[in-house]
Amino acid sequence: MKVENVLLEKKYHDAIEHWSRHNFKDYPVLLEKWEEYFPSDEKFCLCAKLEVGTPDLIQIGEQKGEKKRLEPDQLTEEQAHHLLAIIKAQASTEFGSIQQHSGTLDRANDDQDRMWVLRVMAEELRHGYQMIHLLLSKDWSHVSGGVTGRQMVEEILSMTTGNHVLDAFNLDYDSFIDNITFAAFIDRVGKYQLTMQKVCAYKPMADSMPPMLREEAFHLAAGVIPLRRFAQRAGSGDPLASMRSVQHSVNKWFPRGLEMFGDERGGETNVKFGFKDMKNREAQDLYIEEVRKMLRDINARFVRARFPEYSPEQAEGVITELEQTRGSHRGLQHEDLLRLPDRRFFRRKGEAAFEMIGIDGETFTDADEYIRYLSKNLNEGYVASRDLVNFADVLRKVKSGTMTVKDGIMAMPKLKRLGGMCPCSKGVRWVMEDESGGQTPVGIRA
Amino acid sequence: MPDTAAQIRIRPVDELDIGSIVRIDERITGTYRPDVWERRVMYYLRRDPDASQVAEVEGKVVGFMLGEVKAGEFGIEEPSGWIERFGIDPDHRGRDLGRQMFAAMRRHFSEQGAAVIRTLADMKQPGVAGFLTALGFGPSRYQALEISNAPEGR
Numbered sequence: 105m106k107v108e109n110v111l112l113e114k115k116y117h118d119a120i121e122h123w124s125r126h127n128f129k130d131y132p133v134l135l136e137k138w139e140e141y142f143p144s145d146e147k148f149c150l151c152a153k154l155e156v157g158t159p160d161l162i163q164i165g166e167q168k169g170e171k172k173r174l175e176p177d178q179l180t181e182e183q184a185h186h187l188l189a190i191i192k193a194q195a196s197t198e199f200g201s202i203q204q205h206s207g208t209l210d211r212a213n214d215d216q217d218r219m220w221v222l223r224v225m226a227e228e229l230r231h232g233y234q235m236i237h238l239l240l241s242k243d244w245s246h247v248s249g250g251v252t253g254r255q256m257v258e259e260i261l262s263m264t265t266g267n268h269v270l271d272a273f274n275l276d277y278d279s280f281i282d283n284i285t286f287a288a289f290i291d292r293v294g295k296y297q298l299t300m301q302k303v304c305a306y307k308p309m310a311d312s313m314p315p316m317l318r319e320e321a322f323h324l325a326a327g328v329i330p331l332r333r334f335a336q337r338a339g340s341g342d343p344l345a346s347m348r349s350v351q352h353s354v355n356k357w358f359p360r361g362l363e364m365f366g367d368e369r370g371g372e373t374n375v376k377f378g379f380k381d382m383k384n385r386e387a388q389d390l391y392i393e394e395v396r397k398m399l400r401d402i403n404a405r406f407v408r409a410r411f412p413e414y415s416p417e418q419a420e421g422v423i424t425e426l427e428q429t430r431g432s433h434r435g436l437q438h439e440d441l442l443r444l445p446d447r448r449f450f451r452r453k454g455e456a457a458f459e460m461i462g463i464d465g466e467t468f469t470d471a472d473e474y475i476r477y478l479s480k481n482l483n484e485g486y487v488a489s490r491d492l493v494n495f496a497d498v499l500r501k502v503k504s505g506t507m508t509v510k511d512g513i514m515a516m517p518k519l520k521r522l523g524g525m526c527p528c529s530k531g532v533r534w535v536m537e538d539e540s541g542g543q544t545p546v547g548i549r550a
Numbered sequence: 551m552p553d554t555a556a557q558i559r560i561r562p563v564d565e566l567d568i569g570s571i572v573r574i575d576e577r578i579t580g581t582y583r584p585d586v587w588e589r590r591v592m593y594y595l596r597r598d599p600d601a602s603q604v605a606e607v608e609g610k611v612v613g614f615m616l617g618e619v620k621a622g623e624f625g626i627e628e629p630s631g632w633i634e635r636f637g638i639d640p641d642h643r644g645r646d647l648g649r650q651m652f653a654a655m656r657r658h659f660s661e662q663g664a665a666v667i668r669t670l671a672d673m674k675q676p677g678v679a680g681f682l683t684a685l686g687f688g689p690s691r692y693q694a695l696e697i698s699n700a701p702e703g704r
Contacts, residue, residue, distance in 0.1 A: 105600070105661045145597055223596075321599035322592075325565035329588045332568070336584070394566070401569040405584060416573045416582075 106156040107315055109149055112237055116257060120150070120233055123261045128202050128229060130209065134222040141219040148226050152237035153315035154308070163303040165378030172307040176244050179306060183377045184247040187306055190379065191238050193269040195260045197294070198232030200273030201225075203265050204286065208277040220326040221283050224291075227319040234312050236260065241308065271452070272360035278353075278485030281334070285353035287327025289395060293364040295320045296387050297380075305378030328398060332405045335442075339409025347406060347440055352483040355463065358395065358445055362388055363453040392447060399442045410436055450478060452495060458502045458512050471496075471503040556607050560650045563602040563614060565595060570604070570611035574637045590635065594618060601631075601662075603654045605638070605647040613638040615651040617669075619662040624692065631659030631667040652685055670694050 111117055124131045138148065162170050176184045202225045209225075212218035240253045248256065266274050272290050277283060298317045304310040337345035365371075371383035382390075400423065407419040411434070414422070422433050423441065430438040446465040448456035460468035463481060468474040475496045479487045486492060498515050501507035507515065563571075572587045594602045598618045605613035615636040621629040633655065638647055659667055669687065673679045 105658075142596065318599055321564065322596040325592050325595045328565040329568070329592055332584070332588060398566055401566060404569055408582065408584075416576060 105314075108154045108156055110152040110154060110237060110241075112152070112233065112240060116236060116240060117150070117233075119257065119261060120229070120236070123199070124202075124229060127199070127206060128225055129206070130222055131226060131229070134219070134226055137219065141216065142223065148223075148230075150226075150230055150233060152234045152312070153230075154311040155314040156311075158302075158307070158311050158314070160307070162305045162378045164381050165305065165376050167305060167378055172305055172310065174307050176242050176306075177246060181247055183305075183379075184244065186373060186377060187304075187309065187379060188239075188244050188247055190301075190374075191235050191309070192256065192260065194297070195232050195235035195239070196263055196269040197273050198228045198235060199260060199263065200265065200268040200270075201228050201286070201290070202232075204273065204275070204277050205283055207265075208280050208283055211280045212283070213280070214330070217280070217284070217326075217330045220322075220330070221287070224287060224323045224326050227323065230319070231316050232260070234316060238308055238312065270360075270364055272357065272364055275356070275360065275486070275491055276489065278483050279349070281349050281353045281483075282356070284327045284330040284334075285350065285357050287323050288331055288398065289327070289354070289357045289361045290364070291320060291323040291327060292395065293361045293391065295324060296365070296391055300374075300380035300382050300387060303378065303381045309379075328402075331402055335402045335406035336409045339406040347442055349483065350402075351442055352481065352486075354399070354442060355445055355450065355481050356483065356486055359450040359452075361391070361395075362447060363451065365391070367453065368455040388447075392444070396444050399444055403441045406441070407436070452498075453513055458499055458509050460499075460503070471500045475499065557609075558645070558647065558650070559606040560603055560647075560654045561606065562600050563591060563594065563604050563616065564599070565591065567591065567604050567611050567614065571614050571637070574612065574614065574639050577639055578637055590616065598662075601655060601658050603651040605642075605651050607642055607645075607647075612642040613647045613651060615648070615655060617655055619659055619664045626668075626692070628666070629662060629664045631655065631662070631664040633667060633669040648681055649685065668692075 112120070135148065138145070160172055162168050162172055173179050176188075179187065205221055205225050205228075209218060209221055212221065236257055239256050244253070244256075251259075265276055268274050272286075272293075277286065295317065298313050298320060302310060302313045302317070304313070331350065334345050334350060335347065338347050338350075365388040366384040368385040368388060371380070371385070371387070374380040375383055403423050404416070404419050407422050408414060408416070411419065411422070422436070425431075426433060426436070426438040426441055427443075432438065443463065445463040446461050448459050448461035448465075449463050451457050451459065451461075460471070460474040462468065462477060468477065478492070482492070498507065498512045501515075502509055502512040568584070568587055568591050571591065572582070572584045575587060576582050591602075594616050601618045602616040603614070604611045613636070615633060617631060617633040617635075619629050619631050621627060623630070623632075633652070636648065636651070656667060667687075668690065669682065671678050671682055
């Protein structure tokens with residue numbers, strides 16, 4: 105395992121550091137306290153890391169066995185266009201998650217948890233840096249529609265919560281529970297994407313994946329371990345910790361995580377082009393099983409804390425019993441355990457978009473009844489958010505027949521930054537985009 | 551009697567293995583120590599997630615081996631692979647899982663440039679001593695030494 109570290113041209117490196125001053129104010133704190141919280145760990149490097157010695161031949165798809173492409177113009181135009189969109193979306197997610205984490209970072213009630221999230225944020229910054237390296241180190245002009253590398257970087261760095269490419273990165277966090285649930289659920293989707301892209305037919309992309317994946321392992325642990333500890337506190341009777349608050353956060357993030365895989369019926373192009381080794385549904389199925397296992401494990405931590413005299417087998421037995429009977433065990437209710445929502449629950453994209461399905465797979469026929477159900481199963485801060493208001497509005501239209509599901513998917517408003525790249529320079533506006541790309545402002549956020 | 555034909559998989563440890571490691575440790579030691587293993591697994595995941603390994607039988611984690619490459623410890627400047635913690639569920643012993651996990655770690659240590667693999671073990675525990683000897687571990691010129699540091703008079 106050998107890794108080459110690469111720095112961007114100074115002006116772009118400086119631009120990312122400048123971005124961090126606005127969006128990641130605690131970055132210097134992390135560097136200052138690194139040795140205290142991560143003693144003798146390799147120092148953080150804001151750089152692109154490229155694995156040396158990865159396969160030279162295309163591993164999957166129509167060009168399997170041919171030499172991996174080293175330049176964008178060695179890809180077909182369609183391939184290059186498709187890959188450019190993947191890289192830009194990936195960059196958007198990296199910078200987007202830092203903005204989300206920043207909002208509630210200071211609400212962590214444990215210094216170590218806070219420092220772990222800070223390290224996650226720094227490594228996401230590095231991942232964003234990595235994607236910008238992929239955009240700038242080669243010439244994409246033949247497929248960028250006249251947009252220069254500099255303009256692509258400006259576009260990415262000007263995005264803010266609300267106008268990122270993927271929905272999961274457009275939701276504000278409501279508490280530190282969201283920080284850790286996001287790391288456990290959404291970073292896990294990231295792990296799947298990076299793992300699938302290890303085979304990428306474009307070698308610089310494939311070489312970028314292993315170092316990112318190694319860092320991603322820490323991100324998942326930085327979500328799961330605090331969740332386990334929180335469950336332990338809840339099980340021990342700490343009045344400030346409840347499984348309900350975690351469940352509400354799971355209900356918020358799991359559907360968005362599923363949608364990050366893309367429509368369940370798609371993904372063939374990525375495999376055909378040799379960019380990923382699984383189609384969307386295939387990867388999504390594995391992800392669902394993995395998060396199901398994670399929740400069961402957290403439940404076991406909770407039950408052991410609730411009944412300290414129980415053996416591991418007894419604790420497992422209680423979980424199985426409650427899952428089957430949906431009843432109670434010595435005062436512990438089925439609802440006290442975390443459960444994975446049905447994959448069709450609260451979806452706005454993909455095969456189940458705007459179907460009204462409950463957490464346990466129950467169906468609803470009335471939009472307002474479903475919205476009331478959501479409001480009971482999501483945390484209060486999120487229920488009061490613009491995102492949920494917009495979802496409810498579109499859902500009502502889809503269900504009343506005044507809007508098609510396809511238009512509903514398109515109709516969710518986005519925040520658009522109007523103006524320069526520096527986040528301190530301009531406000532942003534809520535806009536509705538029509539199919540031709542026209543924009544109608546519907547609100548302003550300073 | 552273990553079913554030797556059961557499907558075995560050796561793979562790097564991940565954060566979802568913590569519960570299984572806690573369970574294996576509890577079976578061996580009789581003590582439930584989730585905090586200890588959350589800390590230890592996080593330590594290895596943040597430093598080198600590809601080094602430490604678990605053994606799965608039929609999809610269930612029944613063994614673990616944790617370690618990493620370190621340099622500069624105790625004045626040993628060249629990178630060395632360190633095996634620091636391991637455990638196998640008593641119901642799954644005798645099927646070579648420890649050796650297979652060690653082989654995976656050894657490959658990784660080689661890729662990392664470690665020419666020597668080291669460990670520190672209680673040689674009075676016959677199971678541990680026998681296992682390490684069977685893997686090929688032998689005495690080192692470096693000796694573990696200790697001195698009591700209990701307050702005088704206690």
